[in-house]
Amino acid sequence: MTLLAVDSLHRSFGSLVAVDDVSFEIEPGEVVGMIGPNGAGKTTTFNCVSGVLDSDAGTVTFDGEDVTNVPAYELARNGLVRTFQQTRELSTMTVEANVLLPTPAHPGERAWHAITRSEASQQREREAREQAMELLDVFDIRSKADEYAGTLSGGQRKLLELARALMLDPTMLMLDEPFAGVNPTLTTELVAHLESLNDDGLTLLIIEHELETLTDLVDRLIVLTDGRVLASGTPAEVTSNEEVIDAYLGN
Amino acid sequence: MSRLELPAIDATRAGLVLFVASIAFLYSPIFIRPPSGTFVFLELAVLFLLYALILIGLNLQFGHTGLVNFGPVAFFAVGGYAAAILTANDPYRAVGLGFAWPVGLVAGVLAAVALGVLLGFSTLKLRDDFLAIVTLAVAEIIHGLTITFRDITGGSIGLQNVPRPIADMTGGGGGAELFATIVVLGSVCLLAYGVFHRLSASPYGRVLRAIRADEQVTETLGKRVFRYKLVVFIYGAAIGGLAGALLVFYNGAASASFFTIDVTVIVWIGMLIGGAGSDRGVLGGLALIMGFQLLTRFFNDLLPFVTQDQFASIRLVLVGLLLMLVVKYRPEGIWGTAEELEVES
Structure with missing residues (x-):
């Protein structure tokens, strides 16, 4: 059964049509990349899918x-979790509190x-703390548990966000540009984490500019331009598609 | 980073025990009559305890959740007037319904809660700064209403003949009722502090601080942000209304002069000086600012050529100066934590 199905999604801001008839489906266990030039509506x-925008x-x-226009908190509780383009760690709280915050129920x-x-x-707090510490261990930031999240390096913030979502x-x-501004070493590390999470059954939808990183990681690519799906297929299919080359990779 | 030391006993429990003890003290024939020289301090202490109640609510709203409520006095006033109107017996040119004081106490809290629900529902979904503007405006509107609707509120003369339950239950006269008031209010205050501190120190408080840091992220991590904001706003309203009712039952009167913007200014400055978000720190800040005002009052006696009115203005300048110094050299407040408030010190 399809896990996520988006059908004819529209969203405009005044006269600007940001999302103009976007449809796609994602199967359980897939890793899908979403690419497209700036302003393509990714x-x-x-935001519309995750309930941040109606x-x-x-x-x-x-x-x-x-789950059309279901509030974000409800989607998060039901298993659809997203991150933001800029790392949004809660810098005034400790690393541990950041990870404990999402504890469900x-x-x-x-x-x-x-x-x-x-x-x-x-x-519940004891259980949550145990789980949080395990996650911080996995992402190698346990030693920072008691520090304020604001003191973390850029890369550690990315890891914290991932741990928090988990x-x-x-x-x-749904990850919005998880590799933006991340050095190559950490990118490799992040990719490894994502692959291992996917091996455990987690479905991933990733927005990214850097095509190189994505093509290795994803099963499928969705290309957006001007608020529409231009093409969809395996990385090989998409990167050889004439229209895609013109619109995005082109010139 | 400096913090006040943790007390060894739990404030909620201690508050409950003290409250029961203070009620027993009221019903007992025992009374303590403090020397008359201390009255000026004791009267200030009563005011401190009432303002502390407002501040405990405000600190949950602003210090922990980031809700900018610039009108805490509105809830204080609504609670006070609701309690006074319901319980006053034959007030001079105002409405007094003559109910027993417990009715007034409950009504005072409920009226403030009603205002909180109204304001919360209408503004908490909007951008942060709207709440600040709306609360400030509402506080001024309510102050204006209490003066202009003089057939109901007694206008600037006020509403007299409000019951004074604590004074009535205390024998002895003199300052005995002042002492009893402090005992009762002190225990109420300790209990309120304990309960609100348990809220802020729990996973509940963690959600509040997350909302202060980033509402949208908190929402996408599965928390119903609007509901938390609304409830916290209402808790603050309720305790402000309670403080207002307690004030009129202490004074035996309600008057527009008790509920001016000065109340808002004092609790806000107390909170900022003490360190917003530090439950004990804000109360320390309030004590400092009220102590400072007392000190300058004595100072006034040494300067006979300055009138009291003139000195009141000078005092305001001094308070402003004190606030400027704190904001400049210790922006997190004396007992606040810079990292939690995202300020550089």
Whole structure:
């Protein structure tokens, strides 16, 4: 069964049509890249799918359910988690608090449990802390757990964001330019992490400019220009497509 | 980074125990009559405890969640007037319904909550700065209404003959009721501090601080941001309304002069000097600023050629100066944490 189906998505800002009839499908376990020139509508598509923006028309189906214009928090709870183009670590909180924040179904986030310091809340917090520490270990930033996230290097922030998203135990991750501004060594490391996550069954949709990194990582590419899907297929098919070469790689 | 030391006992429990003890003290025939020379300090202490209640709510709103509420006095005033109108007996040229004081206490809190719900629903979905503008405007509008609707509120003369439950229950006269008021309000304050501190120190508080840092990210990590903001705003409104009701029951009157923008200014400055987001620090800041005002009042006595009115203006300048010094040399406040407030010190 298709995991994510986007059908005839539209979104405009005033007279500017950012997303003009975008449709695509993603199967469980796939790694799909979304490429296209600046202003092609990649990020707007992401925003509409993830509930950050409302779309004007079209439907989004995730895991068999219509999730068109469902609020972002609900999608995140249901397994569709996204990151942002710029790293958005919560710099005024510690690394550990950043990773603990997404903990799903935490009783301690309700006032009564918080005030009474209920056993259920403390139990959940202990479990969450254990899981958070494991994730920080995986991404090699455990030693920074008690530091404010604002003190991390750019690369570590990317890793923190990934760890934080994984706390939600997502079925699908949508990453907006995860390799932007990341040095080659860390890019390799990130790719390795993503591949291993995919091996464990995580579906990935990745926006990227750098085609070189993507072609190795993804099963399929979707090319967007002017708010429309121009082409879709394996990296080899797409990179040899005349239209794509003209529109994006071209000249 | 400096922090006040952690107390060994839990404030919520201590507050509960003290509250029960203070009620027992009220019902007992025992009273303590402090020497009359201390009245000026005790009266200020009562005001401090009432403002501290407002500040505990404001710190949850601004210090932890980042909601810029520039009108905490609005909730203080609505709570105070609701309590006074419902309970006053035959006030001079104003409405007094003569209900028992517990009715007024509950009504004061509910009225403030109602205002909080109204403002929260209408502004918390908008950009951050709208809340600041709206709360500031609403506070001024409410102050204006209390003066112009003088047939209901008594205008600038105010609303008299409001019950004074604590004074009525305390025998002894003199300053005994002042002492009893401090005991009761002190325990209420400690309890409120304890409860709000438990909120802010829990996973609940973590969500609030995440909202302050980045609302959108918090939302995409599965949190219902709007609901948290609304609820926190209402908690602050409720405790502000409670403080207002307690004020009129202490004074036995409500008057527009109790609920001016000065209240907002003092609690905000106290919060910024103490360190927004530090639950104990903000109360320390409030104590500092109110102590400073007392000190300058004594100072005024030494300068007979300056009138009290003139000195009030000078004091405001001095308070402003103090705030400027803190913002310049310690922007996170005395007990605040620079990294959490994203300021360079």
